[in-house]
Amino acid sequence: MKDKEVKTRMKRGFWKPEEDLILKNCVKTHGEGNWATISEKSGLMRSGKSCRLRWKNYLRPNIKRGMMSEDEKDLIIRLHKLLGNRWSLIAGRLPGRTDNEVKNFWNTHLNNKRSCRGKRKHVKSKEANTQSTQGKMQEYPAETVSNQEVATKTVLDSWIEEMQDFNCSLLSPLTMNNMPFLEDEPFIPILDDIVLLEAFTSTGKEAWNEIQPFL
DNA sequence: AACGCTATCAACCGCTCTCGC
DNA sequence: AGCGAGAGCGGTTGATAGCGT
Incomplete structure (x- = not known):
């Protein structure tokens, strides 16, 4: 019950750039892994899980984005x-x-x-090559x-x-x-x-x- | 130009695992 | 040994961009 209340008070949905910045600073201060602390101290009203996910998938250093080679x-x-x-x-x-x-x-x-x-119905031109290679991993x-x-x-x-x-x-x-x-x-x-x-x-x-x- | 449909991907949810007490 | 809390993982959902009609 209490958990549910806390859950409903938590902010959800897409992250704003300013929230990213706050999270980055909090991770710097409290260390990667202390998500409960980060969630509490950041004041973002985001769950520890949400903070962890955002950090892991977006904010962590050395994240490579864009098309797969x-x-x-x-x-x-x-x-x-x-x-x-x-x-x-x-x-x-x-x-x-x-x-x-x-x-x-x-x-x-x-x-x-x-x-x-x-x-x-349509295939984006940038994906055309990808599509053509699907299911053909044995053939080069x-x-x-x-x-x-x-x-x-x-x-x-x-x-x-x-x-x-x-x-x-x-x-x-x-x-x-x-x-x-x-x-x-x-x-x-x-x-x-x-x-x-x-x-x-x-x-x-x-x-x-x-x-x-x-x- | 407007609408419908599909592809994409960020984020959430629920479960399992791990660790400290 | 058992329990609870927190972290991590995989599946799923939903918003939205963009193409076709």
């Missing part, structure tokens, strides 16, 4: 194939991108289920792929192959309950804790170091 798109597709809807994990591999941004990008550009919901038309992209794809291919080999040796057979292994949610935590850690600390780390200059 081809490399980023490719990485998202591949990591999603590997991890499923673990947006924070995927975003963690894309420097400067947020989980919300990756999630939105997936839902609007790459998620076939959603994009097939209604046929697009030579005329559209730069040397950097080839390098990135080669590294990623071998890296993902290694990780999948590792998965198979851990939990073969390849399928469980007639479902592809990687789509089987109960095994995702294993991917997080063991496979990903290993992948990014040994051979995977090397692969990641090779990819990073292109991002």
Whole structure:
């Protein structure tokens, strides 16, 4: 009841530039993570959750905004194939991108289920190239792929192959309950804790170091 | 020019996880 | 061990920009 009262008194909706400024200063003063304190001390009448979200998705330093590069798109597709809807994990591999941004990008550009919901009447010219590459991640038309992209794809291919080999040796057979292994949610935590850690600390780390200059 | 429709994305909601007591 | 508070995550919603008719 009390919570509800507090909730209804909280301000909602889009953030104004002046609110952003106040939040930035508060984070500087109280530190990132103390959202309850920030919410209280800022006087913004925003919930701690709301402050956290705004900071994480917009105000945090080194946030990269704007269109996803081809490399980023490719990485998202591949990591999603590997991890499923673990947006924070995927975003963690894309420097400067947020989980919300990756999630939105997936839902609007790459998620076939959603994009097939209604046929697009129009396609913005800037998106034309994106649309044409959907659902064709195994094919790399030579005329559209730069040397950097080839390098990135080669590294990623071998890296993902290694990780999948590792998965198979851990939990073969390849399928469980007639479902592809990687789509089987109960095994995702294993991917997080063991496979990903290993992948990014040994051979995977090397692969990641090779990819990073292109991002 | 006006209207309808769709795509986009910021923000919210509810659930789970983590940590301190 | 159990509980509560706060943080984090993924799914969903709603406002709005912009294109087609």
